[in-house]
Amino acid sequence: MSERLFLLFVVPFFRLSAFLLVFACAMTFGAATAAPPPATVPVKAVKVAPHTWYVEGMRGVPSRQNQGFTSNAGFVVTPAGVVVFDALGTPPLGDALLKAIRSVTRQPVRRVIVSHFHADHFYGLQAFKRIGAEVWADRRVEAYLQSDAPRARLRERKSSLAPWVDDTLQIVVPDRYLDGDTQFELGGLHFSIARIGPAHTAEDITLAVREDAVMFVGDLIFTGRVPFVGDADSKAWLAAIDKVLLARPRVLVPGHGSASRNAGADLTLTRDYLVFLRHIMADAVRDFVPFEEVFKNTDWSRFSQLPAFDAANRINAYGTYLLLEKESLGPK
Numbered sequence: 001m002s003e004r005l006f007l008l009f010v011v012p013f014f015r016l017s018a019f020l021l022v023f024a025c026a027m028t029f030g031a032a033t034a035a036p037p038p039a040t041v042p043v044k045a046v047k048v049a050p051h052t053w054y055v056e057g058m059r060g061v062p063s064r065q066n067q068g069f070t071s072n073a074g075f076v077v078t079p080a081g082v083v084v085f086d087a088l089g090t091p092p093l094g095d096a097l098l099k100a101i102r103s104v105t106r107q108p109v110r111r112v113i114v115s116h117f118h119a120d121h122f123y124g125l126q127a128f129k130r131i132g133a134e135v136w137a138d139r140r141v142e143a144y145l146q147s148d149a150p151r152a153r154l155r156e157r158k159s160s161l162a163p164w165v166d167d168t169l170q171i172v173v174p175d176r177y178l179d180g181d182t183q184f185e186l187g188g189l190h191f192s193i194a195r196i197g198p199a200h201t202a203e204d205i206t207l208a209v210r211e212d213a214v215m216f217v218g219d220l221i222f223t224g225r226v227p228f229v230g231d232a233d234s235k236a237w238l239a240a241i242d243k244v245l246l247a248r249p250r251v252l253v254p255g256h257g258s259a260s261r262n263a264g265a266d267l268t269l270t271r272d273y274l275v276f277l278r279h280i281m282a283d284a285v286r287d288f289v290p291f292e293e294v295f296k297n298t299d300w301s302r303f304s305q306l307p308a309f310d311a312a313n314r315i316n317a318y319g320t321y322l323l324l325e326k327e328s329l330g331p332k
């Protein structure tokens with residue numbers, strides 16, 4: 001190739017390639033570092049006991065309208081730092097939770113205890129990792145994180161909760177896995193973590209604060225809406241609810257819905273719904289009634305006016321039908 005030809009064609013080609021490469025890098029870099037917009041839904045700290053606050057998510061299932069703010073989180077302020085329970089459902093909501101904590105105290109956040117690894121409770125964790133908080137969860141989360149489920153859920157949330165969930169979301173792995181009930185003291189307050197799973201998930205844990213008589217129960221209880229049951233073990237779940245009733249907390253903070261000062265009454269909705277589902281589906285399985293038929297013929301009016309009924313009831317009913325089938329085949 002002559003020198004002239006080289007200068008005419010090959011050099012511009014390399015220049016163009018180099019330009020395209022820089023441009024592509026800039027695009028990739030830009031995408032990786034751009035943050036999703038801040039949450040604009042109101043994430044306000046509500047005081048429920050001398051050292052304890054919570055933020056209450058909106059009713060219904062995660063959507064663009066509510067920006068994924070459908071679950072609760074809480075925090076306990078001690079003279080030696082803050083303990084957080086759950087981290088909300090998107091990175092911007094995690095930032096908003098941190099801001100709500102900062103509206104109450106300048107104490108450092110020591111640790112975040114995660115009730116269970118459903119996206120609406122842990123996608124906000126990276127805000128807390130960034131400031132050096134430790135993340136604690138039950139050992140059973142490990143199996144979930146090793147499965148394909150977290151990636152599948154992330155794909156779904158990137159589409160259903162864009163732009164608040166995007167490529168910048170990191171699945172935060174716990175710093176410490178708990179192998180059973182765990183107690184600790186911080187700043188003179190006494191905390192008890194109880195392993196109550198499998199119930200709503202395999203890895204459910206609750207957090208009780210002795211001096212405040214407060215108990216955070218995660219999704220063991222949904223106040224004011226139909227719970228998400230899916231393929232949960234409802235028999236173990238009912239046993240776990242009874243365990244919480246025995247602890248007699250003064251204030252109960254559920255994973256969804258308002259905090260309750262009347263744990264007995266508020267445990268009832270979740271309990272009644274689970275008992276109802278199990279009762280209907282047990283009869284159907286015993287009489288060999290196909291799922292579609294029992295689902296269509298059941299009178300759901302007792303629960304159908306509740307928020308999240310349309311989104312959750314069918315999948316709950318189907319999960320319970322399969323569970324009861326399995327139970328009927330199991331050891332008597």
Ligand SMILES: [Zn+2]
Nearest residue numbers: 116118200219
């Ligand atoms: Zn959940």
